[in-house]
Every structure is written in C-alpha cells, then in structure tokens.
Amino acid sequence: CFYHVQPDPTLASAEEGAAAMRMFEPDVIIALGGGSAMDAGKIMWVLYEHPEANFQDMAMRFMDIRKRIYTFPTMGEKAYFVAIPTSSGTGSEVTPFAVITDEKTGQKYPLADYQLLPNMSIIDADNMMNQPKGLTSASGIDALTHALEAYASIMATDYTDGLALKAMKNIFTYLPSAYENGANDPYAREKMADASCMAGMAFANAFLGVCHxxxxxxxxxxxxxxxxxxAILITSVMRFNADPVPAKMGTFSQYQYPHALERYVECANFCGIFGKTNEETFEKFIDAIEELKARVGIKKTIADYGVDEKYFLDNLDKMVEDAFDDQCTGANPRYPLMSEIKEMYLKAYYGK
Incomplete structure (x- = not known):
C-alpha cells in the first residue's frame, strides 16, 4: 500500500510510488480513492512501465486533442491498471486524463492520452457511503460540470450526449439527498456514483471546456x-458560451453555426426545466444550478473561501495566461480572449 498521495497529487509523490513499485514489479496496480489517488496511480503506472519517458513531453499541450505530435508510450505491458473510486465526482476511473502538479513550480499539468485509460474500473457505491458532506457537494457539482461541458463541447457526439444528459438528470435528482442523508440514502449514493461515471465517459470522449x-x-x-x-465558475462560463454571436468560435467545431444556447436548453428540458423561449429556459436552468449549489453548501464567490484579495489580484494575470494555455480550452464552444477569462475570474472573486 502506498498512502502518500496529496489532495493535488505531485510529481514527487508519483515518482516515490513508482520507485516502490519497481522494488517488487507488480502485475496489477489498484488505485483506490478519489480523483487524486486515481490520477497519481496513473502517473505511477506510466513511470513504472516507462521510466525513460520524458514527463515534459507527455504534458505537452496541443491544439487539436485528437491530433498530437507526441506518441505516448504503450501502457499495460507490465501491469494491469484497476481504478476504484471512493468519491462520486472526477470520473477518473473511466477517463484518459490525469492531472498532476509539479511541486517545484506549482504548475498543474492535465495529461491526456487514451493510453492512460484504466484497464478496469469498479463502481461500487459501498466505497462511497461515508463521503463527508463537503466532498459530496464538491464532487457532485464537479460531475455536473463534466456533463455540461461535454454536452457543449465542439467534439460532442450522439454517444456522449446520452451519457451527459442522464448524468445531469441523476445529479439534479439525487445530489441533495446524497448530501443531506449520506449513508442513510444508499440509493442516492448509488445514483451519484453512476452519474459521476457516466459524466466521466462523456468527457473522456467529448472533452471539457474553459470552466475546467x-x-x-x-x-x-x-x-x-x-x-x-x-462550481463557482460554471454559470459564468455558461453565460459566456451561450452568446449567439461569439467574438470567436471554438477551434475545430463540427457544426456550422454557434449553438451553445440551444445545447444548454436541451439539457434544461431533459432535466424537466422549460420556459416560453430559449432565453427564458436558459435563465431558469442557470437558476436551478445556482439553487442546487446553495442547497449543497457551495459558497457564491472565491472570496467566500478565504482567498486573499491582494494575493488573488497579484497573480491574476499569470493565472489568466495559464488558463488560456490549458489543454481544456481548445474544446470550448466559444474561444476565449484573455480579457474575457480575466473578467470571469473577477466576477467569480467578487460575485458581480
């Protein structure tokens, strides 16, 4: 057993875990835990099987996620990878992604390659019964964001749409009870486990967007x-995406005209939310998401979570640049300008 995985797993802990693996050459690696444990496990798996692989090359960003110039090393030649989630949020057990932090620079790298897809995932709600309330709400809204971003993505397909819609509906229906009743409502826990996994499968194939x-x-x-x-950012990002005449379209969209507003309306309708016009339905959908967030104890702004204003503003420009450069930006239905990213951050900090 390797226990030294932090909430934001670092490269150093992954290297430590891989070194422990090399001591006895396992045939199977089991990652049991939340997204951090599963992501760290994936990186350990890569470092164990391919110690020669250059991490910086693997972490390289690329404009179109489907056409990359770096060939990821072939995985599964030494060990079979099993992912068992204990939280219902990240969907890492069914995705080709791993987010790892370089502890020296503080930089977060989202790695993306189908070689990182676990060989097996076991979705057992028994492992999730005693999630604390904070984890239930944060991971639940994370799963909702996965579904919403996958549905609005420029790479969404009929296959991913079905998974995303059902995940959303489950979350609206069952997250409040899973949050309030925990292990006393095992059915809600099970439905949230399903929702998280379905949302994971949706964004594993359609990818995410600028909220991430x-x-x-x-x-x-x-x-x-x-x-x-x-959770703090999602409704701002939805408003940004829903502009019928965006300043810039998504990079390689598979459709002729911007249609993010209509896509969000389809989500709202599937979740039982209707209005007289698309705009009214969209506003009602935003209100329903805000209401769900409030019900599960999510605060409204970044400031509410105790982030120092001076420190936030001092780092804002660097953060904007890094967010623009993030691997998730490319699949967003509206391509952001840096000034627009900055505006969303400020709105999220002050709540205006």
Whole structure:
C-alpha cells in the first residue's frame, strides 16, 4: 500500500510510488480513492512501465486533442491498471486524463492520452457511503460540470450526449439527498456514483471546456478544491458560451453555426426545466444550478473561501495566461480572449 498521495497529487509523490513499485514489479496496480489517488496511480503506472519517458513531453499541450505530435508510450505491458473510486465526482476511473502538479513550480499539468485509460474500473457505491458532506457537494457539482461541458463541447457526439444528459438528470435528482442523508440514502449514493461515471465517459470522449481551464488554475494558485472551483465558475462560463454571436468560435467545431444556447436548453428540458423561449429556459436552468449549489453548501464567490484579495489580484494575470494555455480550452464552444477569462475570474472573486 502506498498512502502518500496529496489532495493535488505531485510529481514527487508519483515518482516515490513508482520507485516502490519497481522494488517488487507488480502485475496489477489498484488505485483506490478519489480523483487524486486515481490520477497519481496513473502517473505511477506510466513511470513504472516507462521510466525513460520524458514527463515534459507527455504534458505537452496541443491544439487539436485528437491530433498530437507526441506518441505516448504503450501502457499495460507490465501491469494491469484497476481504478476504484471512493468519491462520486472526477470520473477518473473511466477517463484518459490525469492531472498532476509539479511541486517545484506549482504548475498543474492535465495529461491526456487514451493510453492512460484504466484497464478496469469498479463502481461500487459501498466505497462511497461515508463521503463527508463537503466532498459530496464538491464532487457532485464537479460531475455536473463534466456533463455540461461535454454536452457543449465542439467534439460532442450522439454517444456522449446520452451519457451527459442522464448524468445531469441523476445529479439534479439525487445530489441533495446524497448530501443531506449520506449513508442513510444508499440509493442516492448509488445514483451519484453512476452519474459521476457516466459524466466521466462523456468527457473522456467529448472533452471539457474553459470552466475546467479556469478551475485548474484556481486549484494550482489558491488550493481551492477542484469541484468547488468548477462550481463557482460554471454559470459564468455558461453565460459566456451561450452568446449567439461569439467574438470567436471554438477551434475545430463540427457544426456550422454557434449553438451553445440551444445545447444548454436541451439539457434544461431533459432535466424537466422549460420556459416560453430559449432565453427564458436558459435563465431558469442557470437558476436551478445556482439553487442546487446553495442547497449543497457551495459558497457564491472565491472570496467566500478565504482567498486573499491582494494575493488573488497579484497573480491574476499569470493565472489568466495559464488558463488560456490549458489543454481544456481548445474544446470550448466559444474561444476565449484573455480579457474575457480575466473578467470571469473577477466576477467569480467578487460575485458581480
């Protein structure tokens, strides 16, 4: 057993884990835990099987996620990788992604390659029954963000849409009870486990968007839990995406015209939210998300989580640049300008 995985797993702990593996050459690696444990396990798996692999090359960003110039090493030649989640949020057990932090620079690297997909995942709600309330709410809204971003992504397909819609509906229906009743409502826990996994499968194939780009940097610079960072930002990002005449379209969109507003309306309708016009339905959907966040104890702004204003403003420009450069930005339906990213951060900090 290797226990030294931090909430934002570092490269150093992954290297330590890989060194422990090399001492006895395991045939199977089991990652049991939340997203951090599973992400760290994936990196250990890579370092164990391919100690020669250059981490900086693997972490290279690329404009179109489907056409990369770096060939990831072939995985699974030494060990079979099993992921068992204990939280219902990240979906890491079914995704080709791992987010790792370089402890020397504080930089968060989202690695993306289908070689990182676990060989097996076991979704057993028994492992999730005693999640604390804070984890239940943060991971639940994280899963909702995964579903919303996958549905609005420029790479969404009919296959990912079904998974994303059902995940959203489960979260709206069952997250409040999972949060309030915990292990006393095992059915809600089970439905949230399903929702998290389905949302994971959706974004494993359709990818994410700018909400995750912004959230990754909030985590790296201010150590906000990832689900909380997503929760604070998601409705601002939805408003940004829903503009019918965006300044810039998504990079390689598979459709002729901007249609993010219509996509969000489809999500709202599937979750039982209707209005007389698309705009009214969208506003009602935003209100429903804000209401769900409030019900599960998510605070409204970054400032509410105790992030120092001076430190936030001092690092804002660097954070904006890093978020723009994040691997998730490319699949967003509207391509952001740096000034627009800055505006969303300020709105999320002050709540205006």
């Amino acid at each position: 780009s912004l959230a990754h940097k909030l985590g790296a610079y201010h150590h906000l839990p990832h689900g909380v960072a997503n």
